[in-house]
Amino acid sequence: MLLFLLALGLLVGGALGALVAQRSARWATALGVGGAVTGCVAGLIPASRILLGEPSQSLRMTWQVPYGAFFVQIDALSAFFLLPMFGLSALAAVYGAEYMVAHRGERSPAASWFFFDLLVASMAMVVVARNAVLFLVAWEMMALASFFLVTYEDDEESVRQAGWTYLVATHLGTAWLLVLFILLGRGTGSLDFDRFGAASGGGLLFILAVVGFGTKAGFMPFHVWLPEAHPAAPSHVSAVMSGVMIKTGIYGLLRTLTFLGPLPWWAGWLLVAVGVTSGVFGVLLALAQSDLKRLLAYSSVENIGIIALGLGLGLVGMHVGSPALAVLGFGGGLLHVVNHAVFKGLLFLGAGAVLHSARTRTIEELGGLLGRMPWTGIAFLTGAVAVAGLPPLNGFASEFLIYLGAFEGATSLGNAGAVPALVVIAGLAMIGGLAAACFTKAFGVAFLGEPRSEHAAHAREVGPAMRLPMQLLAAACVVIGVASPALVGALAPVLTEVTGLPSASVQAQVMQTAGSLGSVTGCALGLLALVVVVLSLRGRLLGGRPVGEVVTWDCGYLQPSPRMQYTASSFAQPLTDLFGLLLGTRQRLSRPEGFFPEAASLSTETPDICRERVYRPIFSGLGRGLFAFRWLQHGRVQLYILYIALTLLALLLWKLGEA
Amino acid sequence: MSVPSLLPAALALGLAPLLVGVITRTKAVIAGRVGQPLLQPYRDLRKLMRKGAVYSRTTTWVFRAGPVVGLAATVLASALVPYGGSFALVSFPGDLFVFAYLLALTRFFTVIAALDTGSSFEGMGASREVTFSALAEPALLLGLAAVARTTGSLSLSPILSKVTVEVWAQAAPALALVAAAFLVVFLVENGRIPVDDPATHLELTMIHEVMILDHGGPDLAFILYAAAVKLWLLGTLLIGVVLPVHSDNRWLDSAAATVAMLALGVLTGLIESSMARLRLVRVPNLLVGAGVLSVLALLLVLR
Numbered sequence: 001m002l003l004f005l006l007a008l009g010l011l012v013g014g015a016l017g018a019l020v021a022q023r024s025a026r027w028a029t030a031l032g033v034g035g036a037v038t039g040c041v042a043g044l045i046p047a048s049r050i051l052l053g054e055p056s057q058s059l060r061m062t063w064q065v066p067y068g069a070f071f072v073q074i075d076a077l078s079a080f081f082l083l084p085m086f087g088l089s090a091l092a093a094v095y096g097a098e099y100m101v102a103h104r105g106e107r108s109p110a111a112s113w114f115f116f117d118l119l120v121a122s123m124a125m126v127v128v129a130r131n132a133v134l135f136l137v138a139w140e141m142m143a144l145a146s147f148f149l150v151t152y153e154d155d156e157e158s159v160r161q162a163g164w165t166y167l168v169a170t171h172l173g174t175a176w177l178l179v180l181f182i183l184l185g186r187g188t189g190s191l192d193f194d195r196f197g198a199a200s201g202g203g204l205l206f207i208l209a210v211v212g213f214g215t216k217a218g219f220m221p222f223h224v225w226l227p228e229a230h231p232a233a234p235s236h237v238s239a240v241m242s243g244v245m246i247k248t249g250i251y252g253l254l255r256t257l258t259f260l261g262p263l264p265w266w267a268g269w270l271l272v273a274v275g276v277t278s279g280v281f282g283v284l285l286a287l288a289q290s291d292l293k294r295l296l297a298y299s300s301v302e303n304i305g306i307i308a309l310g311l312g313l314g315l316v317g318m319h320v321g322s323p324a325l326a327v328l329g330f331g332g333g334l335l336h337v338v339n340h341a342v343f344k345g346l347l348f349l350g351a352g353a354v355l356h357s358a359r360t361r362t363i364e365e366l367g368g369l370l371g372r373m374p375w376t377g378i379a380f381l382t383g384a385v386a387v388a389g390l391p392p393l394n395g396f397a398s399e400f401l402i403y404l405g406a407f408e409g410a411t412s413l414g415n416a417g418a419v420p421a422l423v424v425i426a427g428l429a430m431i432g433g434l435a436a437a438c439f440t441k442a443f444g445v446a447f448l449g450e451p452r453s454e455h456a457a458h459a460r461e462v463g464p465a466m467r468l469p470m471q472l473l474a475a476a477c478v479v480i481g482v483a484s485p486a487l488v489g490a491l492a493p494v495l496t497e498v499t500g501l502p503s504a505s506v507q508a509q510v511m512q513t514a515g516s517l518g519s520v521t522g523c524a525l526g527l528l529a530l531v532v533v534v535l536s537l538r539g540r541l542l543g544g545r546p547v548g549e550v551v552t553w554d555c556g557y558l559q560p561s562p563r564m565q566y567t568a569s570s571f572a573q574p575l576t577d578l579f580g581l582l583l584g585t586r587q588r589l590s591r592p593e594g595f596f597p598e599a600a601s602l603s604t605e606t607p608d609i610c611r612e613r614v615y616r617p618i619f620s621g622l623g624r625g626l627f628a629f630r631w632l633q634h635g636r637v638q639l640y641i642l643y644i645a646l647t648l649l650a651l652l653l654w655k656l657g658e659a
Numbered sequence: 660m661s662v663p664s665l666l667p668a669a670l671a672l673g674l675a676p677l678l679v680g681v682i683t684r685t686k687a688v689i690a691g692r693v694g695q696p697l698l699q700p701y702r703d704l705r706k707l708m709r710k711g712a713v714y715s716r717t718t719t720w721v722f723r724a725g726p727v728v729g730l731a732a733t734v735l736a737s738a739l740v741p742y743g744g745s746f747a748l749v750s751f752p753g754d755l756f757v758f759a760y761l762l763a764l765t766r767f768f769t770v771i772a773a774l775d776t777g778s779s780f781e782g783m784g785a786s787r788e789v790t791f792s793a794l795a796e797p798a799l800l801l802g803l804a805a806v807a808r809t810t811g812s813l814s815l816s817p818i819l820s821k822v823t824v825e826v827w828a829q830a831a832p833a834l835a836l837v838a839a840a841f842l843v844v845f846l847v848e849n850g851r852i853p854v855d856d857p858a859t860h861l862e863l864t865m866i867h868e869v870m871i872l873d874h875g876g877p878d879l880a881f882i883l884y885a886a887a888v889k890l891w892l893l894g895t896l897l898i899g900v901v902l903p904v905h906s907d908n909r910w911l912d913s914a915a916a917t918v919a920m921l922a923l924g925v926l927t928g929l930i931e932s933s934m935a936r937l938r939l940v941r942v943p944n945l946l947v948g949a950g951v952l953s954v955l956a957l958l959l960v961l962r
Contacts (some may be wrong), residue, residue, distance in 0.1 A: 030687035433793030444774030530731035566782020
């Protein structure tokens with residue numbers, strides 16, 4: 001516990017240090033990054049100790065706030081979320097040290113490092129807080145710190161817009177959480193987590209949690225802030241937000257499950273439905289994007305969908321009384337939390353490196369970067385294979401667990417378990433194929449072929465401080481992919497906590513799961529060995545034979561130009577056309593006309609369907625309705641204070657009347 | 660690791676080009692030609708292996724890695740598929756997902772190798788390939804889930820070896836629907852008519868062939884061989900569903916399955932000779948149809 005508090009202290013100290021040293025960009029960066037890295041390393045130690053089997057630790061101090069207490073505890077579930085949080089944040093901070101030099105423009109980096117360190121500290125606080133007031137304070141700090149990070153480049157209109165969307169969305173989500181915690185604490189009159197009893201009306205509380213935490217996690221249709229905020233933020237912040245911050249939503253949901261006791265039958269079905277919707281829509285929208293970071297943000301919605309599929313399957317398993325289903329579902333979902341943090345962090349850092357060198361995020365203007373940025377390219381490819389869920393990397397391991405759970409349910413259970421399980425299989429299969437399409441597009445068009453613009457042609461490899469974090473994350477994709485059985489073994493205490501099943505039965509099930517994953521690992525190693533064998537065979541066959549170089553085959557046309565290449569939108573067109581009804585892609589086309597046509601153009605844009613069709617009408621209606629009350633807001637502070645005084649007076653009178 | 664347990668993989672790796680030869684020969688005979696010898700695909704492979712290579716200046720190591728990863732993943736996949744009631748070399752719960760995703764890995768690398776050339780033809784083929792395979796995957800996995808539910812196993816080998824005459828008697832409609840879905844997946848995934856024509860010569864209309872336009876020499880040999888093995892393996896799944904007769908003799912079963920595989924080759928040749936290619940925009944309908952067949956099969960087995 002002491003080490004954890006030290007970690008928090010280092011993070012907050014780094015934040016304050018950066019603020020104090022704001023006149024010198026170098027000092028502010030050094031203190032900010034130093035605080036983040038040392039704090040994260042210090043925090044990793046207690047988290048990994050507890051995951052390795054040490055008993056959970058807690059600390060309780062009184063706090064003046066009504067119903068509040070400084071009550072923190074690191075148990076297996078918290079530690080499991082702390083691990084990727086600290087790991088990715090430390091790497092992102094190192095990366096940011098180099099990245100921010102080029103991207104801060106005239107601004108001082110001090111503010112950015114202040115909020116970055118604060119964001120990491122508040123995320124850590126969220127997963128250890130055991131009192132609702134403390135939790136909500138940390139939750140709000142996390143939201144505000146990330147809001148200021150998102151709006152760092154606030155001289156751009158689009159960035160300010162993105163910031164507002166994020167701020168409104170996150171507060172609407174928090175409103176549901178307030179109600180949730182008040183209802184949970186109503187029975188015992190305490191807001192400490194350990195005194196929340198199994199309250200009645202579990203179904204209602206579950207819905208409150210799904211909406212409230214789902215807004216942070218990015219469940220469809222509450223995801224609208226995500227594709228706006230993530231591309232707007234500096235890239236290392238996008239990596240932290242997408243990789244670990246949105247996972248606090250998943251953590252909150254899991255923590256709430258431990259308070260609720262048995263849930264109605266539809267709870268699992270609801271999460272499966274949310275998962276399929278988020279997964280399929282997320283990946284389709286990702287496929288339709290031409291902004292690299294926006295594509296990655298939508299892919300985060302997709303991966304949150306996969307996690308929701310796992311959790312939903314786990315809940316179905318709990319309801320029908322199948323420990324196998326529960327362990328595989330929750331286990332797969334949890335493993336995907338870590339895996340997504342690793343590969344999405346990697347991909348956002350890669351996208352940042354591309355933006356850094358080629359000065360653009362538009363995939364259509366990139367191309368041929370692999371030759372110019374070999375290290376970034378190979379790291380991005382690793383991330384792309386992992387996010388597409390392909391063996392032998394880590395993305396496959398977690399999807400495999402969810403598949404296996406669903407398959408178990410589909411073959412052995414009655415219809416109540418088999419139907420959602422089959423929906424999971426169909427959804428995952430659909431998502432898998434589309435994700436492969438999406439990431440062959442992202443990697444293939446951005447990194448392969450010929451550069452499509454001057455910027456791309458002059459791109460250079462980034463420096464070592466940006467390269468190293470990407471290389472470490474890429475290595476983690478491979479290591480987790482191969483070592484997944486051991487990782488699942490470490491999940492046993494976490495799963496016991498979440499499912500509430502007897503420890504022995506969870507342990508037995510986890511062992512069996514690790515066994516199947518061991519076979520997958522065997523296959524992965526076999527694959528690597530076979531690649532080596534085929535590679536040496538190829539070398540032997542080509543040795544001493546003529547190997548020539550020519551231009552790409554283009555039917556004998558003699559003037560190849562980069563503009564002849566297939567573009568990202570033409571690559572995705574068959575699929576976006578096929579799902580056109582769901583996507584609502586807008587097209588502007590000017591056809592070639594006359595016998596000697598001069599100019600023709602086609603541009604497509606896929607706006608977010610929920611934003612366009614659901615939120616925009618609601619919010620513009622609200623805006624019109626509330627316009628009537630504009631006279632209340634006039635900018636005179638003394639009158640505002642009067643409002644407050646009147647409200648307090650009214651409350652006092654009400655309270656006296658009750659007494 | 661006994662000799663019989665190596666049999667399914669060995670047959671797949673050894674006989675796959677023969678299956679291609681059977682299809683080509685059937686088409687030739689129906690067209691009134693003598694056609695090439697049955698063993699011609701082996702000769703083609705040997706010829707390609709002996710050649711040097713020519714690479715486009717645009718390409719990087721990704722282009723060279725594509726065929727290598729593709730062949731490695733396909734060879735590994737052959738170790739997971741049972742044959743005529745004999746268990747595969749490797750069998751564990753959920754191995755069918757590893758099988759499906761190994762094929763997906765092959766596809767991923769073929770597609771990025773195609774994009775590496777910067778050619779619009781290859782981009783076009785790559786785009787079509789990812790589109791159609793994204794629709795074929797649910798049909799395949801849901802079909803396997805339906806068969807798994809009737810036989811109550813979690814691994815490919817027991818699933819397919821437990822499809823017996825009794826199971827067919829119980830769940831004939833469902834299994835027939837799955838077989839129809841698998842036939843569509845078999846034709847689509849291997850780039851056969853009515854989806855893609857392996858014998859076409861116009862770049863604009865091709866799918867699989869156009870993606871590998873720039874490959875030559877040993878690389879092309881790897882790609883062609885991996886494609887043949889994939890044809891064999893997906894055929895094995897189909898045969899596993901429609902051939903419910905199992906004796907006690909493993910060798911007899913394997914021989915029967917081989918006869919069935921060759922019959923499947925003739926059937927594919929017949930389909931290719933008697934049908935025109937679908938327009939590309941119609942292909943998704945066919946694939947969604949296959950998916951619906953799998954779902955219907957599931958509804959029948961769930962009840």
